[in-house]
Amino acid sequence: MTDSVQEWEVVIGLEVHCELNTASKLFCGCANVFGDEPNTNICPTCLGLPGSLPVVNEAAVTKAMTLGRALGCTVSNSIFARKNYFYPDMPKDYQVTQYEEPTNSDGELALGDGSIVQIERAHIEEDTGKTTHVGGDGRIHGAGHSLVDYNRAGVPLVEIVSRPVIRSARQAKTYVEELRAVVLAIDVSDARMDQGSMRVDANVSVRPVGSDELRTRSEVKNINSLRSLGLAIEYETRRHIDLYEAGESPLQQTRHWDEAAGRTRDGRSKEDADDYRYFAEPDLVPLEPTQAQIAAIDESLPPSPALRRTRLAEAVGVDPADVAIVVMRGQDQLALDAVGIGADGAKTLARIENELAVEDWSAITADALADVVTRETTGKLSATQAKHVIAGLVEAGGTVDEVVATLGIASVDSGELVGMLDALIEQHEDEWARLADGDRKLQGFFVGQIMQLTNGQADGKIVQTLIAERLR
């Protein structure tokens, strides 16, 4: 190595687990719901009682294949496999998953930033139960005892495995956001990181810039938010670089993100990790979807977020990256409709992005939105008024006129303002003369007077423009 400072790049592959939002579990009829009383949605099969057998939930398979197709994957004949390891929250002490022949393989995801992430596979598996360690610091070591809730055991999951092509924490976050948008658009999962229905593990390694090697990676688990994902990747990246620069090497290991401490911690090292002894699950038969089934899934797919971004960006006349948020929130059709009615594109986009960042915006119609935006761009509503009106529309629905009346907003148009200004100039001849002589402070005086007369409803910018016109 030379004395010059080595430049490093990070190599990231993500494993995203998505719980499918089916009515029942993957291999039994138990309800698949989050937050129920522990151990109420259980039966012999999801408890793995002796003699019980799994039967595949067709709806889960269809949702998994739908997700696969939405990610551009090839859907193939597939088999289930057993992944064997002992853990108390796993009723059978093996997990039914897919190993050598997954349902979905070789897809890709186009991100809002223009990059593309290749997807290796998106396989189906069952979730485990949920363990709560009681006593100690909440971790298994030092816990007094542990409680297991098997409601989650057997909930259908799809694990989406990206290839190690992600190059930054930011891109990793964008990828997860995009995946979430796809999953929500096709309604296969609630995809809530806070409730664990979307979970992300990050495989992180670094290498010298320009190299194409894949160095020893660490797998970071226990990441509960997008923010943590970014922080965990940045932390691991730094840790790997520091190790290499100190002449050491990272171990291949599982590490846990410690949210409170803002760092990753040692898990077990992969060298002494379990040998999972995968083999084909003999209690289940292969999944063999017909071409007709796959075609029907393709037919049912809504346009992808990438396509929707392009469509909206073109309609509005901006860059696709600029409409990412609106598309992610599913407000692109509203925007397209409003613009179609004749509202200004950029203004419509801005108003949606800023004023509709709410959980439920279903009350506002495209007509009403177009109306507000047009009133604003033609000066009939000030920016502040427009925001109030939109808030009113989100709250109660109805037309712009109704909301304006309810809020008591006087519609102030430029004509009225000209009359007011003329009257003011007559009343305050001296002040006007001083302003005309260049005393800019007095502009504020006239604007303030008009604001007072209009109870603050006039658009300050328009008033300034009118003043400027009269001074010319």
Next chain:
Amino acid sequence: MRATELAEAVRSGERSATEVLDEYLERIEKRNAELNAFVHLDEDRARARAAAIDETVAAGQDPGPLAGVPVALKDNMCRAGEPTTCGSRILGDWRPPFDATVTSRLSAAGAVIVGKTNMDEFAMGSSTENSAYGPTRNPHDISRVPGGSSGGSAASVAADLVPLALGSDTGGSIRQPAAFCGVVGVKPTYGAVSRYGLVAFASSLDQIGPLAANVADSALCLDVIAGHDPLDSTSVPDHFVPVSPAVDAGVEGMRIGFVSQLGSGSDGVGGIDPEIDAAAKRAATALEEAGATVGEASIPASVYGLSAYYLIAPAEASSNLARYDGVRYGARVDAKTTAEMMVATRTAGFGDEVKRRIMLGTYALSAGYYDAYYDKAQRVRTLMAREFASAYESFDVLISPTAPTAAFKLGERTADPMTMYVNDVCTIPANLTGDPAMSVPFGNNSAGLPIGVQVIAPALGEFDMFRVAGAIEEALR
């Protein structure tokens, strides 16, 4: 009395189910202490059930084809609320909250379930000596084993403690004890009888089937328990063709092949007692006399069957038995940590043979050994299926001895597991291929011990298999 006749007598009101049950319970009372065939009796439920059947008959209704017939379940089949030990300590006092599909089908057909029979722990064994509840003895000679693992079921039928019993067969566990005890034992096509509620040993091989004193009774029972079950994904979707009409249908024009490798020839699996080989050949001659043509069939891969089986079955078992960890049910030996508790529980709960097979299977599936062992064993399985398919081009059914020897003495083979494993050499092929096979008694050896002949048919070829079995039985009359 035959099960078919018993059911008819109860259906017609000629005999009451209660009276029939009392008669059998009395015999159980007399002989079970000596034989140890039953590990659990459900007397109260059985009596209530018999009374209900009598009421049904009195009301002019038909309780079903097994009306009032006492039936025993091998203790690896679930019956809601009753102990299910699998011959192991590890299940402790666990009682399943649900019925196996066979249990509910028997009940729906009017059968009276009397209890659970002894077995080798988790069906791993060929002598019923590997039971936590002591060995079962052969009713023909109590110094000898009844075979296994369904030894309790075979012995209970042989001693007429019940007219019908269910067993499970993973490598011969119905057929070999049937041969040792001189009764009929049927392993149906894989998937013909639901495995739902059967505690798994090796899922891709396990199959439930009947043990009975004669071919017609076993046919009646199979007709009740077979058929598609949506609760078992590996259940055959096809309609099961009833086999009862096949028993007396004769074998005129059938082509029957004697599997040369399962005889005492030099190209064979070895270790077949010449007396047993001769009996099987006499059965072939009898079939010829009954109008069938008999030839020699060749399944060269038979010689690899045992090796393949003792990789595949333990591999699946190592996974199936992982759940007995003391966390949720069954026995638990407490320890400081969860991992230590699991180890202590499994160490105390499993017997030696089960531990041996868990270790074998774990090894066979391990990274680095998978290809050499498990994968190769699966290829033997494929090869064997191909050879059987080719034999079925020339023959409708195949026959062979069921077991290499007659019943051996208790303790005779417990020291060396290999001498026990070779017991399954003739029966294993049908488990590996999934084909149906059954054992039919065909006389006794010079020591007076029963000999069984095995009939093997292509998948879902039970009808032809029962034609041949019926003819073999008829030949002895």
